[in-house]
Amino acid sequence: MSRPGVRVTLLVVIVALLASGVVAVVGLSVLNGRYAPPAPLPEPGRVSVADGALVDTETGHYRVVTGERGLVVVDAEGTAVFGSRDGRSALAAVRGHVDWREHTGHFTATEHRAAVWTSMRVGRVDAGSDQVTVAGELAGSGQTVPFELRLGTGDPHRLAVSVRVPGADGVVLRVRRDGGEAVHGLGAQFSGFDLSGKFVPVVTREQGVGRGRQPLTMLAEATEGAGGAEFSTYAPVPFAMVGGRRAVALDTTRYSTWDLRRPDLVDVTHWHDEVDATVYTGDRPADLLALRTEDTGRPDALPGWALDGAIVGLQGGSDQVRRKLAALRDAPVAAVWLQDWTGGRRTDFGDRLWWTWQVDRERYPDWERLVADLGERDIRVLTYVNPFLVDAAGRSGRNLFREAEAAGYLVRDQRGGPYLLDQGGFSAALVDLSNPAAVDWYVEVIATEVASAGIAGWMADFGEGLPFDAVLHGGDPEEWHNRWPDEWARVNAAACRRAALPDCLVFHRSAGQDTAATAPLLWAGDQLVDFGAADGMTSALHGMLAAGASGMPLTHSDTGGYTGLAQPLVGVRRTPEVLRRWTELSAWGLLLRTHEGNRPAENAQVYDDAGAAAAFAEQARVFAALADYRAEVVAEAAATGMPVLRHVRLVHPERPWPAGSDDQFLFGPSFLVAPVLEPGATTVTAHLPPGRWVHLWTGTEHGDTGSVSSVTVAAPPGRPAVFFPVGDRWGQRIRDRVVTGSGTR
Known part of the structure; x- marks a missing residue:
């Protein structure tokens, strides 16, 4: 994974000016200018x-x-x-x-x-x-x-x-909008679940570094234009629920905006002279999601192995992978994800990758042996790819950039040459996905190079970078920009088929109109390695819940986050506490996949010491104990569009919910999870739907049969607040497994 970064030199200069207030004024001006919404349209005429x-x-x-x-x-x-x-x-x-x-x-x-x-x-x-x-x-x-x-x-x-x-x-x-109906959806949006009062642009793009956390966002924006804002997201979708019984979807990949600043109106502007839309109606949000799933296509169910154990992100070469994995011998590990299989480079932002899409034989000299050894232990190997190519002159192996350039397979700029895009320390060009010949070539590259013998899948990164002034082989970039994630997903699905990989697992961060079917497994993007609601663990949860209300039922996040920063005043380092709490969140979800982050040496890791490894193994065992329940929920999600992680409003739209309900979720129909989202917290307040609920760890009953109720419970490390309805067929079974150890799968 890789996110364009923040340059150290400029940051140091700006930090020196911060005390005088200069940067605050300049940064705020930049943010207001770039991300400020336009004035609302005039009132509707007669x-x-x-x-x-x-x-x-x-x-x-x-x-x-x-x-x-x-x-x-x-x-x-x-x-x-x-x-x-x-x-x-x-x-x-x-x-x-x-x-x-x-x-x-x-x-x-x-x-x-x-x-x-x-x-x-x-x-x-x-x-x-x-x-x-x-x-x-x-x-x-x-x-x-x-x-x-x-x-x-x-x-x-x-x-x-x-x-x-x-x-x-x-x-x-x-x-x-009748009676100030709440509005939910529009893709993986990282703010509150109800978008009322907001202006939401539907354009796929980098989500930013900080996204409102100050002074980090102002500094990132002033130096690199990389701060982002509240509605910067890789995965926007022009689909929104208006109340609990109606939804609106645009059938378009062109730019649209959704203005919810009026309490009685949603202004949906489609920047073209025509628009096609569908207004869905149903008795409940689940009906709306089922209708949407029928129209966009049902996602494929995930391979069972991915639901049974952790996917551990490791890097550093064959010896390092073996050493780190040995520290996790007590954890059920289904796969290792080796993003640096193609080699690494150091930039101002941190550790980045060589985008050559071939095994780095210096880092992994025994690649085939490593994959085979892990396979004998029933541990699969995942790799990494994205739609960019770099000119790797001087490195051994194929120069895919030169091959694509010679064949006319790269996106071009206005002068006719490859459109070289700054990646924060190096440049790269996109393979032209509007060109059928280029697509077929790149499918073959991924199937033969990325899907090397024995691997089980990969991260399909990026997908949001097509410039609006690009020159394409066939098509208008205004139409293709938001379409790019879907086409990129189709390339990867085709590569899985061409490589004949059984139970292939590919996960994406960017999304488009048809992503629920073309790229069924999403992750929530590149968060800071902290608890924050603007761009940390809390924001990842919010993004997954919004995606679930947008017709994207299968989502997860980088456990531990991705972006760490070493600069003065704005530095962010992953603590053992953040890593542990994020692991708890992932254990009660779709996928438990860790990430070392962009600065591995500065971040807490699951293999750091015996204590970290034991804490991770404990939560990985919880994840594994939920495997058969998770498989049932995933099958339901694939069939109906009802997400694996559900905001309580999707199930109980008629109830008034306190603001804190955004910070919890229903994991399928049987469990309500209120994760710890603040440093130092050892208690959590959960908001329970009507009915009687059992606290998983103590067996104590809580709740009111007639209304929403709130309860505060202990949540020490390793014990997030989890509840299940009294009499639920899965609840006691899972409690027996993870609490008493008496249950069997």
């Missing part, structure tokens, strides 16, 4: 309806009404699912453009609006058996533009909405 367009018609599974209330679409339950509120327009359009700025994978947009059309005149309504077409004009800024709205009404739970506004540069769906 809807007027020509006499010949007044209708009240049943068509398909919906009723469409035009008149004094404007244009309203009502489902069979009598609920208005789309259209006007109080005679206001449900559509708007924009003339203007978006300017993009990029540095080391950090993309920020500046919107320019020359005209906004907010009022709607309905001139014609044509109703068929399963479709209604509404045509007319949008007005504003002293101008008018024609529009056509098509409503597909043939499905009782999916209203298809297609809008065309010739002459516009952006189309806006003004989605009604």
Whole structure:
């Protein structure tokens, strides 16, 4: 894994200025300028309806009404699912453009609006058996533009909405919110679960270093443009639940924004002159996720071996891997993940990799023997790859960069040469995934080089870096930028098939429109190695819960985080406490996969000493004890879209939940987990759904049968707060295994 970094030299200079307040002013100005949302659109204008367009018609599974209330679409339950509120327009359009700025994978947009059309005149309504077409004009800024709205009404739970506004540069769906309904989803978002009051851009990009933690974010932004902000994410998805019974999805890979700053409205702006969307309806969030899963495709279930034991991230060469693994002899280890199999280099940011996608024979001289030896112990080997190539002149082996350049397989810049992108200490170019020949070539490279004999899978990193001014073999970068993660996922899936790897495991950090099916296993990106809510362990949990509400049911995180920093004032080092608590979080989840981080020597590691190894082994045994339960939950997630890690609001949307509910999760249907997310904490307050719940470690019952209740329990190291419903078929079975040791699998 690798994240573009923060340069030491500039940081040292800026730290020296910090005391005078200079950097705080400059950094805050930069952040406000780059990431500040645009002004909200004007209030919706009125809807007027020509006499010949007044209708009240049943068509398909919906009723469409035009008149004094404007244009309203009502489902069979009598609920208005789309259209006007109080005679206001449900559509708007924009003339203007978006300017993009990029540095080391950090993309920020500046919107320019020359005209906004907010009022709607309905001139014609044509109703068929399963479709209604509404045509007319949008007005504003002293101008008018024609529009056509098509409503597909043939499905009782999916209203298809297609809008065309010739002459516009952006189309806006003004989605009604009733009673300040909460909004959830939009991908792996790392802030609170309810996005109300926020402006969320859907653009895949680096998530940043700090993401609001100060002064780190200001320094990272001022030096490298790498600080990020609240809604910087690798994995945004244009799908959001509005309340518990309705969801809206755009069928697009182009840039869109979701403005939730009004309590009665969601303004969804799609920067193109047309947009296709679906409004899903159901009785509960689970229904909405099931519908979405049917449309995007069901993810493949994960190989059973990955659910049975820990995946330990190690590096340093054959001897180091053997030594570190020996320290973990008491832990159930299913695989080792050797990200540096292709060689390492040192940059200002820390340890980085050689992106040559061939075994480094100096670091791993006995690679085949190492893989075979581990295989004899039933320990699999995972490697690493990404869609970039570097010019590795002077290194032995194939120069894949030169091969791709000669064949025309690289993304080009405006001058026609390879588009070299700064990676924080070196440059690299993307393989052009819009070129079928390049895709086939790279599938073969991964299948023969990365998937070397005996390995079981790899991390498929990046996927978010396509510049908006790139020149592609076939396609528009405006459309392909958010599409890139899906195409990258397809490349890796094809490489697994071509290499004929049984039970292949590939995990991704970037996501697109179809990622739930194309890249079923995601991880939450590159967090700081601390507890923080802005960019640490807490943010990883928030991101996984939001992803789960977005149709991405299989997620996990780097256990221990990734980004450590050595600079004065902003330095971050992983402590043994952070590592232990993060391991507890992962043990009660989908995957327990550790990461040494970008600065391994400065971070606590699971193999450091006997105490660290014993603590890790204890939690790895808990993870293994949950294997058959986990397999059942994964199968459910793959079939229904209901995530493995679930925010309580997905299961109990009708209940009021305190803010602290964002910091806990349901692990499948049987367990509620409230992890320790603060340094030094030895107690945790959990918010229990209605019913009686058993505290796993003590057997004590808690809860209220009629309402949400809060309970504070002891949570010493190794004992996160875990509860299960009284009488649950899995609860007592798992308690017997992990507490008394009397249960069997």
